[in-house]
Amino acid sequence: MKRTKIKYALNAENALNDILIKGWVRTKRDSKGFSFVELNDGSCLTNIQAVIDHTPEIVEVLDKVGTGASVAIAGSLVESPGKGQKWEVRGTSIELLGEADQETFPLQKKRHSDEFLRSIAHLRPRTNKYGAVFRLRSELAQAIHRFFAERDFFYIHTPIITGSDCEGAGEMFRVTTLEPGSKESAESDFFGKPSQLTVSGQLSVEMFALSLGDVYTFGPTFRAENSNTPRHVAEFWMIEPEMAFADLNDDMDLGEEMIKYLVSHMLDNCSEDIELFAKWVDKSLMPTLETILADPFERVPYTEAINILKKTKKQFEYPVEWGMDLQTEHERFLCEEKFKKPVYVYDYPKTIKPFYMRMNDDGKTVGAMDCLVPRIGEIIGGSQREERMDVLLARMDEMRLEKEDYWWYLDSRRYGTAPHAGFGMGFERMLMLITGVSNIRDVMPFPRTPKSLEF
């Protein structure tokens, strides 16, 4: 018989004479003449309860079944007399697929700390919380692809290994096939020149916006930054849409539409898993998500945001002045206290932004935008790109960049340039927003951080 996933058994329309379920035992409780087994197969948060009458053969198997064991139970699906569940399995046979030594199995039924669970990242998806995290992670990734597909954006795989150490978004990892300590030059290396792991697919994906129109990347990105914070990891996933014939307003519109789409999609499709987080992880999760959906995001020019921050009585650790980059405390003040909803800050000083952002007419600011959301701070950073060759070259001179390194990038301005804009969204930050999880390590299958590369 084909196994039925527990998700479908729990949502059955009718009782079933024959059913086969398989999964991992969460608890087993023995009673006189029968046993209760709570089984989970990862298809959903809720366990199914199986009630199994004792026979000599069954008792022999049940004796070896403890928390964490994997079993197959055959029987019928019947209405449950118990509270809180519609269906249960009346088991007529149980097969032990894999034992779990009760002395050493680390996931006995009790509450475990996130720190401890990180040390057994290979087992933590068998807990309620992390099972839910990774189901939500999967659905969020699916929703992102759907969002773009519905809008005729093409998905582009920009390269992970890059020869341009000039992407400018952060410290980079080197990639090599030379032996450690080898004195051979980069010419003898695999690619014949220095190579790194990408920090952003933007420059590459711009080439595709300027040929296919609306495009996006969704892939892993790397930062070799030696910072141990709950917001940083060395390897994470990023979404970078890029639109031809679009300006900064179109860019902000797309970001807002995307965040609302994702929040709304997740609430509609994953309510059971999200409720776990609303109940146990972050009591303010639902109000936060509802705020995001409720109103248009605030849009404030950087200069005005600075004035707001200067005028407030609130004390900040970092003093506020025009020309500075906003710190997390400023970002959170703007969206959590001042506007009480997501906020776009736009038109930043050119001095704190990369060369490719479009110069505004004031000559001082560029068409950049950050989207700030409650609890997370910056979730999106983007800009209209400088499409005017002369302005772009002047900016590169100002920032002392080697134009030869960018010959192909400049070609896109040389031949049929067009206004275009895009942004980057940290996938894990979006998932943290949706779950209320506060440490990025806890929304990644196997997080990579300084001095930590287990699994």
Next chain:
Amino acid sequence: MKRTKIKYALNAENALNDILIKGWVRTKRDSKGFSFVELNDGSCLTNIQAVIDHTPEIVEVLDKVGTGASVAIAGSLVESPGKGQKWEVRGTSIELLGEADQETFPLQKKRHSDEFLRSIAHLRPRTNKYGAVFRLRSELAQAIHRFFAERDFFYIHTPIITGSDCEGAGEMFRVTTLEPGSKESAESDFFGKPSQLTVSGQLSVEMFALSLGDVYTFGPTFRAENSNTPRHVAEFWMIEPEMAFADLNDDMDLGEEMIKYLVSHMLDNCSEDIELFAKWVDKSLMPTLETILADPFERVPYTEAINILKKTKKQFEYPVEWGMDLQTEHERFLCEEKFKKPVYVYDYPKTIKPFYMRMNDDGKTVGAMDCLVPRIGEIIGGSQREERMDVLLARMDEMRLEKEDYWWYLDSRRYGTAPHAGFGMGFERMLMLITGVSNIRDVMPFPRTPKSLEF
């Protein structure tokens, strides 16, 4: 006015009084009193024709408009009197967004070699062929996510940087933040130990199969192999499903269902782009794709496949004997000449397969399978995994693997082990199958190969 993508203009139901289109000029032809402009915006293969009556202002703009320029044309959408197109734009204004110097623009209207276009990979998506390649690439990736979503598989992002140099699937790139030539030990490196780019997410994703049930990865994968062939690149994308409570037959069923789903989805949704390849790239493309859909795939045990290869009169470069790995010539003979359809070969000698494949009762073969398709050869390689701890440990001893390196992998067999199976499919190989493109470099945005890391 909002721009209309050319794909929607060409498929309009009715004429439109007002329309705004933007894109890149493919050709311009001047006539007495008016000009024809063929415009493409990447949204589809077909250009739209704009007919623009001359006025002094318009002529001034048109003089600067050549192949490759980007323009915005406003006017009305009217029925085309010309053949081969239903609609055309009657342009009343044209704006030049970006010139393209006709002396140097490399994509003048003529046929270019694939080799030449590889040297301008940043511009090649502006050609018919490569625009189609990357639209198909995008749709194929979308279809893969949909295939798994419809079957309740969870999408898992397994790590790219890995500490296990023992994944065993090929030569690996090292990842480091130490300076080139540095004599510092791995302990001083970013992760405090040697780190590499992944060659397969399988071992990691097995942990998720054994907690969430049905899962898959879809991400970049790396091989530091110094081979310059039309089938190999250093960085490519791979799909790796993994199913709990599944055996080798379930695995072959899933692979067959997936290949058929993808071929059928692409034929249904991308006929215009696929026809380009059927017409210009591979005349046998349509029959090949139809064969894939027509019948169940052949399933042949390895031992029987060897006997077939020994009995045929065909001469092979590599002599055939039991215990050898099949070469491309053997694979292609089996599916192109012997069975004339996709073929699974399964139950391979254990000596040519990795430690994690499930030992068969004969003690000589393991539950491995390869799916061979016409023109490509192997497109899927998979196995049932060894879930029995004692057998797995014995195999690791035989192959002299350090068990300490695999402590977490072994935990999954120690606690609630269960039968499971999965496979890997090369994304680019699937795209080559669907397009008939014969060089893997020509289905990747910016291919990475030995001594080649431009863009």
